[in-house]
Amino acid sequence: MVDISKLQTDVLVLGGGLAGYRAAVAAREQGASVTMAYFARGASPYVIGCNAPIAHADARDSPDMFFADMVRGGYGLNDRRLVRALAHGAVEAQRELSALGVPFPVEQDRIIQRHLSGNTYPRSLFIPEGTGRIVLEHLAAHATDIGVRILTGQKVVDLLNADGEVAGALLWDRRAGTFSAACARAVVLATGGIGRIYADSTYPADVGSDSYGLALKHGAHLIDMEFVQFEPVVTVWPEACRGMEMPTAMLGDGAHLLNAQGERFMFRYNPVHGERQIEKAKMALCVQTEIDEGRGMSDDTVVFDTTVLPAERLESYKIHVRRLRNAGVDPLTTPPRVRPASHSQMGGILIDDRGWTGVPGLYAGGESAGGVHGASRLAGNGCADTLVFGALAGRGAASGLLSAPARDWDAVIAASVEAVTGHANETGQARASDIKDAVRHLMLRNAGLWRREEGLREGQEGLRDLARTAAADTLARDVDEMIEALELDHMLATARMIMDASLLRTESRGAHQRRDFPAQDDANWLKHIGFRTDHAGGFVRADAPIQ
Numbered sequence: 001m002v003d004i005s006k007l008q009t010d011v012l013v014l015g016g017g018l019a020g021y022r023a024a025v026a027a028r029e030q031g032a033s034v035t036m037a038y039f040a041r042g043a044s045p046y047v048i049g050c051n052a053p054i055a056h057a058d059a060r061d062s063p064d065m066f067f068a069d070m071v072r073g074g075y076g077l078n079d080r081r082l083v084r085a086l087a088h089g090a091v092e093a094q095r096e097l098s099a100l101g102v103p104f105p106v107e108q109d110r111i112i113q114r115h116l117s118g119n120t121y122p123r124s125l126f127i128p129e130g131t132g133r134i135v136l137e138h139l140a141a142h143a144t145d146i147g148v149r150i151l152t153g154q155k156v157v158d159l160l161n162a163d164g165e166v167a168g169a170l171l172w173d174r175r176a177g178t179f180s181a182a183c184a185r186a187v188v189l190a191t192g193g194i195g196r197i198y199a200d201s202t203y204p205a206d207v208g209s210d211s212y213g214l215a216l217k218h219g220a221h222l223i224d225m226e227f228v229q230f231e232p233v234v235t236v237w238p239e240a241c242r243g244m245e246m247p248t249a250m251l252g253d254g255a256h257l258l259n260a261q262g263e264r265f266m267f268r269y270n271p272v273h274g275e276r277q278i279e280k281a282k283m284a285l286c287v288q289t290e291i292d293e294g295r296g297m298s299d300d301t302v303v304f305d306t307t308v309l310p311a312e313r314l315e316s317y318k319i320h321v322r323r324l325r326n327a328g329v330d331p332l333t334t335p336p337r338v339r340p341a342s343h344s345q346m347g348g349i350l351i352d353d354r355g356w357t358g359v360p361g362l363y364a365g366g367e368s369a370g371g372v373h374g375a376s377r378l379a380g381n382g383c384a385d386t387l388v389f390g391a392l393a394g395r396g397a398a399s400g401l402l403s404a405p406a407r408d409w410d411a412v413i414a415a416s417v418e419a420v421t422g423h424a425n426e427t428g429q430a431r432a433s434d435i436k437d438a439v440r441h442l443m444l445r446n447a448g449l450w451r452r453e454e455g456l457r458e459g460q461e462g463l464r465d466l467a468r469t470a471a472a473d474t475l476a477r478d479v480d481e482m483i484e485a486l487e488l489d490h491m492l493a494t495a496r497m498i499m500d501a502s503l504l505r506t507e508s509r510g511a512h513q514r515r516d517f518p519a520q521d522d523a524n525w526l527k528h529i530g531f532r533t534d535h536a537g538g539f540v541r542a543d544a545p546i547q
């Protein structure tokens, strides 16, 4: 075996987004030695709004109101113990971040909160210069101060597995061209969501489907994978801003959505509130319906009318305004055009309220984990989820350290190296990147916003064909190509869970909409569809009750 350097740590946190940093800080504050390893910063720097029911903007807000909004917005499919943890934990998270010096803007001694879609009250915290980026900077500085070891530019290629216990990870440093092994007594998986598994997507390139592929392989239980959120208003024009989500908070502030006739069409779907007080999943369906029924613009978009906002309000969205102006479009006078794109995953790894996955040594938090959002997540809850469940997973990992038996580390590491080198194929005719593109187009076509049996069955068949090609014929001449082939395995496993669960769920609920089963069916489907692997590595269905 190639010589592989090893490091030892109590808690290994995989992922350097908000969930990863919150986990690392929380575990370190419990006294554990902590190492983080990740590639880049994930989706977290793009966060604009983050919910916390601190009742600064409206005294009627409370954790109980937030709880009720989440369960309503999630169509009852949310695990209540996780919802409770989020409702209360978000208040605590805001206090902790403020204590770290995170500069949430204040007016008359009260933190300013915005109104995001699906929330009864304005409860979104924000920082005009970039909420996610600035919160991350503060967390990263604090993590460094308290002695968290941080390894960046590292690709997690496998979890180290010692007789069913997760005991670390195998890392690949692309710049150095070396493997290393991080051996740990507990691992927190915070490697984010589904990544670019759909052709239209807002995910950054460093997030793949590795969370789900790795978790499935190492014995975790995945639930609710059919619930993929499509961001309703993602920029298509100007071209230079393509893929940039327009903030739904701007709609809360008074921007309009217009179809090609100049009609504020949202009032047809949501008569009292129009663009406000509607969860994102529903709004995405409305926008897509306008486009599908021919009322969109000629480039299959609708208009996001920023010009009706008071200038001062509009200018407070500094990043968006700057990016649009850099693209030559002044949103004060010219509105951008938008359509839905895949944006986040509601489902994921089943966890308890300590972030434990049920697999010895393995914890998860943030977008990698599922259960709290149910069938649709409230705008601003992606961030709240990372802050609360990142911290819970970090604390859980630090208090659930495996005893440190003597392990045959060389054998454990060799098995993970083999997971990579097993993909070697000098003569393959297919490129992993081409197969990934084919998966993306197939997912958008067959398991997009609107679904039906015929398309889903065709999608299953298409995925089986692509998986056969991937297994037999993917060109992999060096470690980078082998790792890309491994990523493709994770992507295919994740796509399969989304496709299979979408076919199984013969009802419409939240982000999962079946043209052939338009009604919600609580009698049969008020439960999680789940998957795990059996002892032989086969893929098995494992539904779970709502907790």
Ligand SMILES: Cc1cc2nc3c(=O)[nH]c(=O)nc-3n(C[C@H](O)[C@H](O)[C@H](O)COP(=O)(O)OP(=O)(O)OC[C@H]3O[C@@H](n4cnc5c(N)ncnc54)[C@H](O)[C@@H]3O)c2cc1C
Binding pocket: 014, 015, 016, 017, 018, 019, 020, 037, 038, 039, 040, 041, 042, 043, 044, 045, 046, 047, 048, 049, 050, 051, 154, 155, 156, 157, 190, 191, 192, 193, 202, 203, 204, 206, 207, 208, 210, 211, 245, 343, 344, 365, 366, 367, 368, 379, 380, 381, 382, 383, 384, 386
């Ligand atoms: C454009 C955009 C805007 C958004 N805006 C909002 C918003 O305003 N409000 C809100 O609540 N939510 C928002 N969301 C959702 C929110 O950003 C995510 O749910 C949240 O940031 C997820 O955080 P995380 O820490 O779980 O994962 P991420 O922030 O995605 O971090 C994942 C981490 O894992 C690393 N990683 C992944 N795979 C590997 C691997 N194999 N090896 C090594 N490292 C790996 C990544 O590099 C990264 O460090 C937005 C999402 C996007 C894409």
